[in-house]
Amino acid sequence: MACPACGAPVVAFVVPPAFREHAPAPETAICTSCLRTVPASDADTDAVAPEDADFSRIHESFPTGRGGAAFALVLGKLDSLALNRPAIQALCDEAERAGTDVALALERLAGASTLDPPYDVDRRRQQLASFR
Numbered sequence: 001m002a003c004p005a006c007g008a009p010v011v012a013f014v015v016p017p018a019f020r021e022h023a024p025a026p027e028t029a030i031c032t033s034c035l036r037t038v039p040a041s042d043a044d045t046d047a048v049a050p051e052d053a054d055f056s057r058i059h060e061s062f063p064t065g066r067g068g069a070a071f072a073l074v075l076g077k078l079d080s081l082a083l084n085r086p087a088i089q090a091l092c093d094e095a096e097r098a099g100t101d102v103a104l105a106l107e108r109l110a111g112a113s114t115l116d117p118p119y120d121v122d123r124r125r126q127q128l129a130s131f132r
Contacts, residue, residue, distance in 0.1 A: 001045040006116070008033035012040040013053035013069050019094050022087040023073055030072040032058045035117040037076025059115070061108040067100030074102065075109075075117070078124045089131060103129060 003010050010029035020026055025039030027047035035058070040047040047053075050069035055062040063071045074091045077084035092102045103125060109115060110122035 002043060003029075003031035003034060003036060004038055004042050005036050006031060006034045009057065010038075010040075010043045010045055011053055011055055011057050011072075012043065012045040012047040013050045013055075013072065014047045015069060015073070016050065016066055019070060019073065019091060022077070022091050024076070028073070028076075030055075030058065030076060033114070033116050035075040035078075035115060037073060059109055059112050061105065063095065063098075063100040063105055065098065067095045067098030070095035070098060071100050071102060071105055078121075079118050081124070081127055085131065088128070092128070092131075 001009060009032045012029040015023040015026055015028050024037055027040040028037050029040045029043040029045055030037050051065050055064055055068040062068060070091045074088055077088050095102050106121060106125035
């Protein structure tokens with residue numbers, strides 16, 4: 001139950017069928033530290049439905065449910081905006097349809113000292129704002 005990239009714990013979830021094409025696997029895990037997403041099998045963990053996934057292990061303000069699953073996949077793609085732009089836009093739309101304010105969620109994560117993603121969350125938030 002550890003991230004293959006950094007060794008931190010992960011949160012595993014089942015990706016809803018509507019946006020599986022943008023996920024690394026139907027059962028995906030997100031790292032609680034570096035925010036990378038990987039197939040849950042690569043992290044040696046079992047995935048649960050998004051409604052049961054404990055995304056608060058990443059940050060207390062992390063969205064829950066279907067919106068949380070879409071947002072988690074967005075975070076996993078933010079390392080390369082140029083390559084992942086269509087997927088990021090589609091996943092942001094899915095998250096927002098599920099009631100998640102993506103910009104606000106990113107703003108809250110930007111100030112989290114416990115996170116160590118390979119990108120600057122606040123800078124990515126600003127760049128995403130220019131997408132829309």
